Amino acid sequence: AMFKTDPVRPDAYREFERPLPEWFRGAALGIFVHWGPYSVPAWAEPTGELGAVPREEWYAHNPYAEWYANTMRIEGSPAQMHHERVHGGAPYDDFLDAWKAEDFDADEVLAVVAATGAGYFIPTTKHHDGVTLWDAPGTDGRNTVARGPRQDLIGAFADATRAAGLRFGVYYSGGLDWHFSGLPPIEHDDDPAPDDLAYAEYAHDHVIDLIDRYRPDILWGDIRWPVAGIEPGPKSLAHAFQTFYERVPDGVVNDRWGESHWDFRTSEYVHGTAVEVGEAWENTRGIGLSFGHNRNETNEHLLSAHEAVRLLVDVVSRGGNLLLNIGLEASGRIPELQRQTLEGIGVWNRHYGHAVVGARPEGRMPASDEPWIRWTRTDDAVHAVVDQTGPVRLPDPDRVLDESTARIGERHVTAERVDGGILVDVEDAVTPVAISFRTRD
Numbered sequence: 001a002m003f004k005t006d007p008v009r010p011d012a013y014r015e016f017e018r019p020l021p022e023w024f025r026g027a028a029l030g031i032f033v034h035w036g037p038y039s040v041p042a043w044a045e046p047t048g049e050l051g052a053v054p055r056e057e058w059y060a061h062n063p064y065a066e067w068y069a070n071t072m073r074i075e076g077s078p079a080q081m082h083h084e085r086v087h088g089g090a091p092y093d094d095f096l097d098a099w100k101a102e103d104f105d106a107d108e109v110l111a112v113v114a115a116t117g118a119g120y121f122i123p124t125t126k127h128h129d130g131v132t133l134w135d136a137p138g139t140d141g142r143n144t145v146a147r148g149p150r151q152d153l154i155g156a157f158a159d160a161t162r163a164a165g166l167r168f169g170v171y172y173s174g175g176l177d178w179h180f181s182g183l184p185p186i187e188h189d190d191d192p193a194p195d196d197l198a199y200a201e202y203a204h205d206h207v208i209d210l211i212d213r214y215r216p217d218i219l220w221g222d223i224r225w226p227v228a229g230i231e232p233g234p235k236s237l238a239h240a241f242q243t244f245y246e247r248v249p250d251g252v253v254n255d256r257w258g259e260s261h262w263d264f265r266t267s268e269y270v271h272g273t274a275v276e277v278g279e280a281w282e283n284t285r286g287i288g289l290s291f292g293h294n295r296n297e298t299n300e301h302l303l304s305a306h307e308a309v310r311l312l313v314d315v316v317s318r319g320g321n322l323l324l325n326i327g328l329e330a331s332g333r334i335p336e337l338q339r340q341t342l343e344g345i346g347v348w349n350r351h352y353g354h355a356v357v358g359a360r361p362e363g364r365m366p367a368s369d370e371p372w373i374r375w376t377r378t379d380d381a382v383h384a385v386v387d388q389t390g391p392v393r394l395p396d397p398d399r400v401l402d403e404s405t406a407r408i409g410e411r412h413v414t415a416e417r418v419d420g421g422i423l424v425d426v427e428d429a430v431t432p433v434a435i436s437f438r439t440r441d
């Protein structure tokens with residue numbers, strides 16, 4: 001199957017197992033960027049969220065605008081008709097040359113990213129179309145240094161990320177490379193993906209180059225790793241992981257490297273129950289229905305700041321991180337609607353980030369969402385995040401709270417114990433509101 005399998009750990013990869021570093025576990029929020037030649041057409045049908053669209057409709061009506069090179073090749077698809085009508089059926093690589101990134105300023109992007117309160121930033125370095133955003137070995141000029149932006153975009157992002165004080169990760173599409181593999185368009189989940197040794201060594205050399213040049217803290221693989229590269233060997237995945245952990249001892253890798261190894265599991269849009277357990281997992285999604293910028297998305301398709309904050313709090317309350325994606329415009333600008341959501345998250349985190357950064361789950365998940373409450377715990381407090389103002393009755397969580405210590409941000413608030421819970425009068429302009437308590441024990 002093409003999509004990631006539930007990774008198992010062959011013996012050759014057991015040596016890489018390690019405790020999850022606190023810098024990742026406690027980060028709460030990461031920001032993803034998908035940016036590539038697909039950002040020039042920036043066109044997909046806003047069909048629906050992954051998981052809500054029937055699989056048989058997904059590929060011909062793909063809401064992922066970064067899949068344009070595949071969707072445009074599916075006979076009779078709306079994307080193919082759009083490509084004929086608007087782009088005259090031109091070769092996909094014309095978009096690489098048309099991609100100018102004329103307004104791109106990595107420090108400006110990272111200023112918006114850092115203002116969200118995120119702890120790490122991950123740009124795509126090679127997506128499924130095979131175009132690399134740095135002068136990767138073996139790409140024969142099909143990269144953003146030789147063509148289009150004529151810039152090492154990964155180097156620019158790495159420097160700006162470090163200057164902003166965030167951890168830096170690299171996304172690399174190991175499982176799909178439509179240029180290298182030359183396969184027909186994907187129309188079903190189990191369509192073939194490149195598995196041969198030539199591709200495995202090509203991709204290995206890319207990952208080694210990324211490690212050597214940018215010292216990423218996170219290797220975020222996608223789909224899986226070519227099967228021929230899993231077996232131990234001079235250019236095997238095991239060699240790439242060994243190189244990574246030698247250069248970056250507190251680095252982490254995600255769970256989309258085939259049947260090999262992972263430091264944290266990932267879910268995408270859908271909250272996979274097998275993945276979202278414990279505290280070593282991350283949920284990723286676009287701000288809208290797509291990772292690549294899609295000009296057809298409007299407000300109705302995008303998470304508002306309020307919805308994004310509820311998702312962040314929910315994910316952190318259950319032990320995970322949220323990796324929220326920005327689809328940059330070809331110019332390098334952040335789409336205005338996405339920027340508004342990002343700025344709203346930053347406002348919330350400046351009020352209540354203490355309830356999610358470094359936080360762990362506290363007790364069991366509430367049975368119902370009426371009212372919506374999420375509990376987290378940090379070293380010095382338990383936090384109840386509620387999405388309403390006025391009198392709120394909090395059921396007792398597992399620990400006994402000292403209601404006399406209740407506060408909202410820095411402000412002390414009165415709270416009284418009533419039958420089976422604590423009554424708090426919640427007033428704040430910014431919702432959801434985190435009410436913090438010390439515990440009796």
Ligand SMILES: C[C@@H]1N[C@H](CN)[C@@H](O)[C@H](O)[C@@H]1O
Nearest residue numbers: 064066067222223268284291
């Ligand atoms: C983060 C997302 N991962 C999926 C594969 N599950 C990709 O197909 C998609 O384009 C995006 O990169």
